[in-house]
Amino acid sequence: MALGLLLPLILIVFILVADILEGPKTAYVGVLACVAPLAAAFGSIRMVIGVGVTAFIGALSIGYFASDGNVEAQNTRLVIIAIVSVLATAITASRIEAQRDMVNLAAELAVATALNHAGNKDFLTGSLNRHGIVFHLKEFNHPARSVVMIDLDNFKKINDVHGHKVGDEYIRAVTARISSELKAEDIFGRWGGDEFVAVLPSGEQQATEIFERVIARATQYPFAFEGKEIPIHFSAGVASWNSCETFEDALQNADRALYEAKAMGGQSVVNFAELEALGEGNKNAHQ
Incomplete structure (x- = not known):
């Protein structure tokens, strides 16, 4: 869980710092659209939402003082980041649901196996019935x-x-x-x-x-x-x-x-x- 939050946040900081050091351009900001999907592979829904919001705010902030003057391109990047973040959240919810189903299935199989084992045993001797x-x-x-x-x-x-x-x-x-x-x-x-x-x-x-x-x-x-x-x-x-x-x-x-x-x-x-x-x-x- 910590990896699902820590790694994307480090990546966000790295991308923003690289964009600032590059100069008045925001080309690197678009890479932030990849961060939320990365979080989706590891983190919870809350973590993915937090990473997506952080990426969006970071891109928006950089756009004010490191803009390349292309407002339309900046807005497009923000829209892409927002859309990808929403999709990443949906993917995370689906992944967590699938994992929950797998855990439940494993538990049901374990119970069924235990019941079947108990149903095959003689209550008095412990041998097969x-x-x-x-x-x-x-x-x-x-x-x-x-x-x-x-x-x-x-x-x-x-x-x-x-x-x-x-x-x-x-x-x-x-x-x-x-x-x-x-x-x-x-x-x-x-x-x-x-x-x-x-x-x-x-x-x-x-x-x-x-x-x-x-x-x-x-x-x-x-x-x-x-x-x-x-x-x-x-x-x-x-x-x-x-x-x-x-x-x-x-x-x-x-x-x-x-x-x-x-x-x-x-x-x-x-x-x-x-x-x-x-x-x-x-x-x-x-x-």
């Missing part, structure tokens, strides 16, 4: 993909015995332990209640092995809270997500595999391929 998981799937393009459905074993009993406060902390702890075992490129979040979903850039068998390790490590130590120690148990169902399938198809297959893992007593991982093989085996046994 269902909406966030689906949102991140848009950019999840890998040649091999697997969907994992996870469910906490006997979670209702934990709530019934220890209360919902402990249950909430239990969910937070399990979420943190699973997250710590996954990579940054993996998608993981709370699907709802005590169910979680993970999407891995891996084939079904590899994803099964990954979650076998996840279960082994995440359940290694009990959950401790307010003097209570509660063993951590959860099960997982894994299904490949082929390019010809929708996410919902793969999720349904993973859910079916999870149901089988729970039926087997929990604390285990079953993949959909094994479930299909088991189904085929049962069919053959009945034939």
Whole structure:
């Protein structure tokens, strides 16, 4: 802001002094018409108006004692200075309005980004929620993909015995332990209640092995809270997500595999391929 006022005023003084030293001519005075546009590039509306008025008064004053006798030329210069100063003021107003719009737009984008970020997060665990998981799937393009459905074993009993406060902390702890075992490129979040979903850039068998390790490590130590120690148990169902399938198809297959893992007593991982093989085996046994 100071530059928008100081630099034009210095230029005005320089031009007027140069005109006086040159002698009884006012040719340099016309250059003052360039000063207001210079101020418009940096200063506020008030500054530009002040610079324009100063330039006009300076040119008018010089015309009285350093005139070259050409009154018409002097008047023309004054008119040009006045017109350019008005235009410079209008340009400044337009520039400031554009800058204000840009600031407002940036603020709106920041708010929208924050709201979108908050809308994708689970309020309890801080992990992705269902909406966030689906949102991140848009950019999840890998040649091999697997969907994992996870469910906490006997979670209702934990709530019934220890209360919902402990249950909430239990969910937070399990979420943190699973997250710590996954990579940054993996998608993981709370699907709802005590169910979680993970999407891995891996084939079904590899994803099964990954979650076998996840279960082994995440359940290694009990959950401790307010003097209570509660063993951590959860099960997982894994299904490949082929390019010809929708996410919902793969999720349904993973859910079916999870149901089988729970039926087997929990604390285990079953993949959909094994479930299909088991189904085929049962069919053959009945034939």
